[in-house]
Amino acid sequence: MDLPDFALRCGWPPKEAVVRARLGALGCLVTCRRCQGSGKYEHNPLDSRCYGCGGTGQRLPPLTARLAAQIRERQDRGELKPYLEQCRQRRAAAASAPGR
Secondary structure: OOHHHHHHHHOOOOOHHHHHHHHHHOOOOEEOOOOOOOOEOOOOOOOOEOOOOOOOOEEOOOOOHHHHHHHHHHHHOOOOHHHHHHHHHHHHHHHHOOOO
16 A cells, blocks of 8 residues: 555545654554664665665554554544644644744
């Protein structure tokens, strides 16, 4: 399943950053096999950053219909609410910051 289809099944915007952040908040990201979670890859001569995970040490899991159904259930139970509330608070703080 591709990312836009997975996001649609979860009820999320079809952007990789959104999917990655929300899966991370739910603890569903997997350790990068290329760098074993370090974010560094010594065979990259430019900057040693792992291109498999972008230096984060974590990758998206296989995006399947089964995972989307599990995520949907977890959302219905409210497991994503703390993360979404943090996002709202950061947006509100940024909007009320001087100079905006």
